[in-house]
Amino acid sequence: xxxxxHNEQKSIDYTGAKLGxxxxxxxEILLFGGMFLLYAVYRDVHSADFHExxxxxxxxxxxxxxxxxLTSSLTMALSISAIKNNRRTASMLYxxxxxxxxxxxxxxxxxxxxxxxxxxxxxxxxxxxxMSHGKILYFGLYYVMTGIHGIHxxxxxxxxxxxxxxxxxxxxxxxxxxxxxxxxxxxxxxDIIWIYLFPLFYLIK
Amino acid sequence: xxxxxxxxxxxxxxxxGWLFTTDHxxxxxxxxxxxxxxxxIGVLLGLTMRLELIRxxxxxxxxxxxxxxxxxxxxxxxxxFIIPGIPASLGNFIMPLQxxxxxxxxxxxxxxxxxxxxxxxxxxxxxxFTGGGPPDTGWTFYIPYSVRTGTNISLxxxxxxxxxxxxxxxxxxxxxxxxxxxxxxxxxxxxxxFTWSIYATGWIQLLATPVIAITLVLIIVxxxxxxxxxxxxxxxxxxxxxxxxxxxxxxxxxxxILPAMGVVSDIIPVFARKTIFGYSxxxxxxxxxxxxxxxxxxxxxxxxxMSDTARIIFSFLTFLxxxxxxVKVFNWVATMYRGSxxxxxxxxxxxxxxxxxxxxxxxxxxxGTLSTNLHIxxxxxxxxxxxxxxxxxxxxxxxxxxHYWFPKMFGRMYEEHLAKLAFYVLFVGFNLxxxxxxxxxxxxxxxxxxxxxxxxxxxxLISTIGSWILAAGLFILFYNLIHSLIKGEKAxxxxxxxxxxxxxxxxxxxxxxFDQVPEVTQGPYTYR
Numbered sequence: 095x096x097x098x099x100h101n102e103q104k105s106i107d108y109t110g111a112k113l114g115x116x117x118x119x120x121x122e123i124l125l126f127g128g129m130f131l132l133y134a135v136y137r138d139v140h141s142a143d144f145h146e147x148x149x150x151x152x153x154x155x156x157x158x159x160x161x162x163x164l165t166s167s168l169t170m171a172l173s174i175s176a177i178k179n180n181r182r183t184a185s186m187l188y189x190x191x192x193x194x195x196x197x198x199x200x201x202x203x204x205x206x207x208x209x210x211x212x213x214x215x216x217x218x219x220x221x222x223x224x225m226s227h228g229k230i231l232y233f234g235l236y237y238v239m240t241g242i243h244g245i246h247x248x249x250x251x252x253x254x255x256x257x258x259x260x261x262x263x264x265x266x267x268x269x270x271x272x273x274x275x276x277x278x279x280x281x282x283x284x285d286i287i288w289i290y291l292f293p294l295f296y297l298i299k
Numbered sequence: 300x301x302x303x304x305x306x307x308x309x310x311x312x313x314x315x316g317w318l319f320t321t322d323h324x325x326x327x328x329x330x331x332x333x334x335x336x337x338x339x340i341g342v343l344l345g346l347t348m349r350l351e352l353i354r355x356x357x358x359x360x361x362x363x364x365x366x367x368x369x370x371x372x373x374x375x376x377x378x379x380f381i382i383p384g385i386p387a388s389l390g391n392f393i394m395p396l397q398x399x400x401x402x403x404x405x406x407x408x409x410x411x412x413x414x415x416x417x418x419x420x421x422x423x424x425x426x427x428f429t430g431g432g433p434p435d436t437g438w439t440f441y442i443p444y445s446v447r448t449g450t451n452i453s454l455x456x457x458x459x460x461x462x463x464x465x466x467x468x469x470x471x472x473x474x475x476x477x478x479x480x481x482x483x484x485x486x487x488x489x490x491x492x493f494t495w496s497i498y499a500t501g502w503i504q505l506l507a508t509p510v511i512a513i514t515l516v517l518i519i520v521x522x523x524x525x526x527x528x529x530x531x532x533x534x535x536x537x538x539x540x541x542x543x544x545x546x547x548x549x550x551x552x553x554x555x556i557l558p559a560m561g562v563v564s565d566i567i568p569v570f571a572r573k574t575i576f577g578y579s580x581x582x583x584x585x586x587x588x589x590x591x592x593x594x595x596x597x598x599x600x601x602x603x604x605m606s607d608t609a610r611i612i613f614s615f616l617t618f619l620x621x622x623x624x625x626v627k628v629f630n631w632v633a634t635m636y637r638g639s640x641x642x643x644x645x646x647x648x649x650x651x652x653x654x655x656x657x658x659x660x661x662x663x664x665x666x667g668t669l670s671t672n673l674h675i676x677x678x679x680x681x682x683x684x685x686x687x688x689x690x691x692x693x694x695x696x697x698x699x700x701x702h703y704w705f706p707k708m709f710g711r712m713y714e715e716h717l718a719k720l721a722f723y724v725l726f727v728g729f730n731l732x733x734x735x736x737x738x739x740x741x742x743x744x745x746x747x748x749x750x751x752x753x754x755x756x757x758x759x760l761i762s763t764i765g766s767w768i769l770a771a772g773l774f775i776l777f778y779n780l781i782h783s784l785i786k787g788e789k790a791x792x793x794x795x796x797x798x799x800x801x802x803x804x805x806x807x808x809x810x811x812x813f814d815q816v817p818e819v820t821q822g823p824y825t826y827r
Contacts, residue, residue: 110404110479117471121509128513128543132528135539218525227534234526234533238517 108272115276119283122246126287129239133294136231143228148299150215151236155206156296159199160288166195167285170254170278180268182261189258192281196251203244207237236295243291246284253277303710307810321406324808327392328708329413334388335777337379337420342773344372349732349766355753365749366435367450371427373438378459379420381693382551385558386504387416387469389700390497392708394473396801396808397491399482399817404475412465412472419461426454437747439548442529442540446521453522456515463508463515466554470504473497482800484819491799491823492581496561499585503550503557503592511547514540538603545596553592555689556656557585559696560627563649566703567631568824569797570646571638575824577630584623591620601672610669617667624660628653644718645795648699651726655691659684662737677747680740686733698776705780706794710807711787717779725772731765799823 137144173188214221215233222230257277260266266274304324309316317325347368351360360368395403403409427433430451436444445452477490477498490498517540520526527533529540568575575581597605597613605613631653640646662684665671675681705713735758740746744755751759793802800823804813 107404107479110475113478114405114408114471114475117474117505118468121467121471121505124506124509125513128510128517131543132539135536136528136534140534217527223533230527230533231535234528237524238520238526238528242516 106270106272111272111276115279119279122283126239126242129235129242130290133235133239136228136235140226140228140231143226144232145298147225147229147232148295148297150210151296151299152206152209153296155202156292159202160292162195162199162202163285163288166192166199167282169195170281174271174274174278177261177266177271177274178268182264182267185266185274186258186261189254189261193251193254193258196247196254199247200244200251203240207240239291240295243284243287246287250277250281250284253280302809303805303807304810305807319410321402321410322810323391323395323402323406323409324708324812326409326413327388327390330383330387330391330416331389333413333417333420334380334383337375341372341376341380342770344368344375346766346770348372349763351749352751352759353763354760355751355756357750360749362749363435366437366747367433369747370434370437374423374434374455374459377438377551378462379416379423381555381689382466383416383462383469384555384693385562385697385700386473386497386500386554387412389562389697389704390473390500390558391469393704393801394494394497395476395480396707396804396812397494397799397823398477398480399485399800399813399819400476400480401811401813401816403472404479405472408468408472412468415461415465415468419458419463419465421458422461423455423458426451426458430454439544440515440518441544442518442521442537445518446530453519456518460512460515463512466504467508467512470501470508474501474505477501482817482819485800486819488579489819489822490582492564492575492578492585493558493561493799495582496557496564496585499589500554500557503554503589507547507550507554507593510543511551514543514547517543538600538605541600541603542596545599546593549596549599550589550592552685552689553588555693556696557588559652559693559700560585560624562696562700562703563631563652564627565797565799565823566645566649566699567634568826569703569795570643570649571635571640572796572826573634573638573824574822574826575630576633576636577626578822578824580626581630584626587623588620591616591623595620598667598672601669602676614667614669618664621660621664621667628657643702643795644713644715644722645699645703647719647722648695648702651722652692652695652699655687655695655729659687659689659691662687675740677745678740679736679744679746682746683733683736683740686736691729691733701780703795704801705783706790707801707806707808709784709787710790711783712790712794713783713787714779717775721772721776721779723772724775725769728765728768728770728772732762732769733765735759735762735765798825 169188169191173185173192176182176185176188210216210233216222217234217237222233254277257266257274260273304322307316307322309320311319317329320326320329347360348365351358351365391403391409395401431449432451434440434445434448434450434452434455436448436450436452440452440456477494481490517526517528521529525533527535529535529537531537564575564581595613595617597609598617601610601613642650662680666675666681666684702713702718705711739751739755739758739762742755744751790806792805794806795802800817800819801808803817
């Protein structure tokens with residue numbers, strides 16, 4: 095804050111920045127909401143098929159990914175409380191760990207997808223099209239919803255790399271940590287969306 | 300030129316001081332120039348259609364070209380012009396001034412919004428010249444045709460997606476600004492009604508746009524991956540696409556109209572020298588329209604195969620959403636009653652708005668009634684309806700606002716006689732162009748057709764001639780404004796005697812809007 099002349103005093107509207115971030119999060123909820131709407135409608139019509147198709151999912155992969163994301167939310171929260179207490183190195187460390195967890199999640203997802211694709215289950219594949227309608231829709235929703243979720247994990251991880259740099263540069267401090275806090279909010283939302291995806295795809299068998 | 304936001308030194312040289320500005324006033328003008336340019340292109344496309352339809356039979360464009368023309372006309376007018384429309388241009392410029400603020404809450408996100416808008420528009424324009432050529436699905440992109448057509452849907456739709464992101468961020472920005480940056484003493488009950496309308500619109504932009512975002516993404520996913528969400532052969536339901544599309548696109552029309560109604564609510568008290576009748580009712584009706592507007596989307600789908608129960612409910616809710624609009628019209632008229640009225644151009648366009656919007660709104664009730672809807676769905680009756688409410692309503696409202704705030708934005712007065720002439724020519728042309736469409740539509744002429752039966756010849760001829768008169772009116776209007784930009788007489792700070800905060804600073808305003816942060820002690824329409 096001290097690299098500004100007195101004519102360029104920065105006034106930080108902490109409440110405003112938080113409000114803006116929460117409003118943006120509502121838009122993300124609605125974005126995913128459209129896909130959850132599709133899921134709700136098609137599962138209602140094809141409940142037996144969804145139940146059958148879910149048996150193809152690996153509970154281990156799903157559960158491991160759930161633990162990874164939940165823990166990454168913890169490390170994200172810890173990075174924020176660290177910087178609030180002026181522990182810059184600890185905050186940076188927690189952010190690094192969060193990014194590592196994000197990478198692990200994405201690697202897991204890649205392996206999981208690869209497994210399905212090698213078994214011939216991917217959008218428009220001959221094997222998939224030979225299945226019942228409910229199963230085609232289930233796997234379509236699986237790829238699209240976890241895919242768009244995965245893109246958000248990637249974006250979130252990239253943003254955390256950004257806050258990592260800002261923390262290192264001393265532009266996120268115990269007096270001004272709103273950027274880190276808002277990033278944390280985004281990360282928690284991504285986590286919560288997975289918390290809904292996990293039971294809806296993996297636990298309905 | 301004295302110091303104003305035009306002369307402020309930027310850290311970027313020359314034009315980049317505008318392209319990378321974070322000043323809401325400059326951003327408002329960037330949007331104004333870009334949206335009006337797209338409006339011009341949309342008008343040309345409209346004139347092209349009317350020329351082809353001057354008489355039955357094929358004339359100078361093929362059926363395929365005609366499909367592309369009406370698709371582009373819709374996409375450009377809706378997504379590139381009227382949805383950003385008033386909020387992005389007049390809202391950006393005027394709303395922070397009305398709050399007594401120095402800028403919006405997130406100035407950098409503001410300019411990012413404009414860049415997203417421009418990149419999205421550029422991508423959509425590129426789709427005209429690459430791949431399979433311009434989209435031909437109509438602006439509604441209905442499945443299955445939007446998946447099967449070889450035209451360049453994905454690029455165009457992705458461009459619209461970016462524009463949607465721009466709109467969402469602007470909504471978020473404006474909502475935070477209005478919550479956080481009001482000047483001392485500016486309570487919610489002292490907000491000008493234009494700002495109230497921008498507030499209500501912000502909620503729609505924020506919450507509705509993400510639904511079209513995901514819908515558009517799903518079109519692209521469908522074209523590339525064939526997932527099958529809307530394909531019956533794979534278990535999907537094409538009607539679900541329509542639901543998702545209209546869940547955004549109906550609230551979108553309230554994004555178009557609410558700010559125009561806000562402009563009207565600000566103009567009438569000034570030109571009637573009388574405080575607004577029913578301030579709280581008008582503010583509340585903006586919120587009510589925004590809310591109920593989320594519940595009526597099914598009225599676009601009465602013939603798509605929904606159940607009777609669903610259709611009855613949607614019809615009832617459609618009637619309900621007309622009530623708060625009626626409240627506004629009655630309050631505006633009551634404001635003018637026994638006022639000291641001066642019919643300058645802003646008020647003239649406002650009166651035009653009230654008349655044309657009322658016709659459009661009443662015909663909306665015809666559309667919303669199940670029995671009559673069966674008769675006029677997919678006909679020119681619908682085309683006439685929405686042009687009356689969007690063009691006669693929102694765009695005339697924008698013209699009213701442009702003239703009203705012209706002195707504030709540009710520091711010059713426009714020429715009054717030319718402005719009035721432009722209005723009258725526009726008004727005549729508009730009604731010839733669109734009222735004829737009510738007639739042929741009711742008689743059964745389908746919309747989006749490149750040709751029609753000879754029995755519809757006469758009204759179509761009248762309509763095409765109307766389009767030329769309308770174009771002449773637009774030419775006079777913009778000639779006047781552009782000429783006045785250069786040669787108009789200098790404008791004082793408050794040429795209309797307005798009582799809202801934007802008139803308490805110079806015309807045009809300085810970089811940070813006010814020399815001192817204003818203290819607000821009274822409401823926005825204190826006349827007598």
